[in-house]
Amino acid sequence: MKAWDTSEFPDGVRLLRAAECEPQPVQWLWRHWLPRGAITILAGMPGTGKTTLALSIASIVSSAACWPDGSQCIKPGNIVIWSGEDEIEATLLPRLIAMGADLERVHFVAQIQDKGSFREFDPSTDIRQLMMKIAEIGGAAVVIIDPIINAVSGDAHRANDVRRDLHDLVVLARSNAAVIGISHFSKSGGKVNQHPLDRVIGSQAFAALARVVLVAARRSNSDERLFARAKNNLGPDGGGFEYSVEHLVIPHAVETSKVVWGDSVDGDAQSILADAERSVNLSSRLDEAKDFLCGVLIGSGRVPSTKILELATEAGHSTSTINRAKAELRVRAEKDGNGGWFWRL
Template sequence: MTDATKFLFDLLEVGSDDCNSDSSDVQGGRYSRWSDPRYIASRHKVALMQEANKLNLKTFSDVSLKPINWIINEWIPRGEVTAQVGLPGDGKSTWACAIAACVSRGEALLHPSIEPNKRGHVLIVSNEDGIDTLTARLIAAGADMTRVHFLSTKEGENGESPFAFSNARDLNRLEGFNLLNEDNIGLIIIDPIYLVVDGDCSNNSKARKAYENLTKLAKQLDCGILGIAHTVKNPSGRDPLARIAGASALREVPRGIILSTIIKNGPTQNGGTHVLVHAKNSLGKTDGGFQYCLQAIDLPNPNGDQNAVIRTVKIAITGELFGSAEDILNEADRRKPVETVNKTQLAEEFLLTTLKDGPKLLIDIQELVDTANFSMATVKIAYNNLHITSNKRIGDGRYEWSLPDYPVDKPVPDE
């Protein structure tokens, strides 16, 4: 009898002395069966099946599907961590204030597609920008200031230790804050996200543990968490995820990563200086994005001094972008003002000429685009500018593009 078999018998609470009993000495007794290999094999199988019951298994037929619960539709999911990544000057914290304003009011203040699902409280944890700077940006973004709160990471006035995500006491206080606000914290913004790492944030094992604990906190409080991070110093030409600086855990743990970059030699004809895209979105769409600029704005001085206005900035979206994150980022990396205008104008003329005699299959248009030496990202910008429609053809289900039913403000060029 093998050691493995004896072990399985022990699992069945059969003593080793019983297993080693001589069946010839116990004629007709309980253990005479151990001399039968078939009986031993059957007992072995029973033991294996009993052990199988200890596996943590779940059958897919027992799983109930649930829709994704979004804080901001297609951008920030509830119960998960989302990272927003960019270079200094890309307006990351200004974007965060704009998102906070949307959640605090439950309104799509930035763009119709940047829509919050529910009105909620917002908590900003920051050691990047001071409370005065953030206050001005939130006012400029149109936030409900009674629903946005600032949590300092500095030592308290009474000598209390600074807030730390690694401190169980502070996490309990966060849970209490959520209860005080009727379980309605919609979003927590952490600037930078490295604040949650206890120690060296470039240490991947420490970073992974911290970001996984942050995900648990998002689920516990039933809110979204937006953490702000940085790209590498020279992100141009890199794969979207390869642009993210720091430990690989920052690319792996968050379910969504929002990436911004500057348009080289911008602004473009639409007035945008930056682009914002999905570098990663495990729960929603991964294509498309926005072109935007940081718009300076003067707020009235609360003291009534008209000569001492308060200067701040806000996000101004100048256009919606189509295509993959890689295409949009690469287009921004190599863009030049004159060439960009000319390429977009040429793409518009190309589409007007191609579609002036009626609808055309998208697959045929793509072949013509390759021949004309345009990128699809440029053609999709022209597509958007001209309000071209895309419809699924009856019969074969293939997509075709056509000029809109209403006239566009661009003449169809003569051949």
């Protein structure tokens, strides 16, 4: 936006003529998944590994590694992490080490000096001071706030309170940072056909304010997990990735965990979550879906995923069940040069 020379004008509202502006493309850290300059919400039920997912993203950015879809993070960037739930040395640091983060680029928000004494950092009041510290280290590519509800000093179930109290985080994001706010699903969530955005704890303003909402789920009675895109105001939504949380031991006999990314998953977030959290026995439906997939793929080489899902819908199979069948059959998902996805046995 054009900078104003305030000395030329009296006090009052400034209007910027559209003809004087230039359109700017969205800056993505991870194309169509994680935008810079905006707030992204990562939400899910307990036990899905939301914090570990966020740390996986941080590790990829800090070391300019590859994203789950195989694309390359263009350049490494600084990471700033505030956690109100996990210890740095016992939990956060070991996970970052396990996932190959460049520790020189990772910064934890610890205490804050206030009137000559130290106290705990409070994201509901101290974000502006954090912005100044981030400027001192040359900026940040990713800022993680865990949980984001702690950034609200008022009533987290009132839209006006949420929008007012998250204003400083919005300003922080405008410094070209991808702000990731970790949140939980409400305990009353999980109703049939309930949209994932309606399950994010607190006011709907959290999901409304975020430009992207990512969700995590864990299959009932299983260690399999799913990561999906529930909202994207800046690009396509839907789709996701399988992942698992692997437990391991790093040097100094420290037990920790890391995210291991799996295959891509097609479908909308609502159906992906519904399938993952369904408690009834779906073995017969799954077997039928596996038979269907084999019938489509055997002898066909690779088939566009959109075509498979279209045929599956016509045959009465849900997208989520087809994705489970795909995982069990170890169907490979491949991306062509034009960005389309194909499946092959």
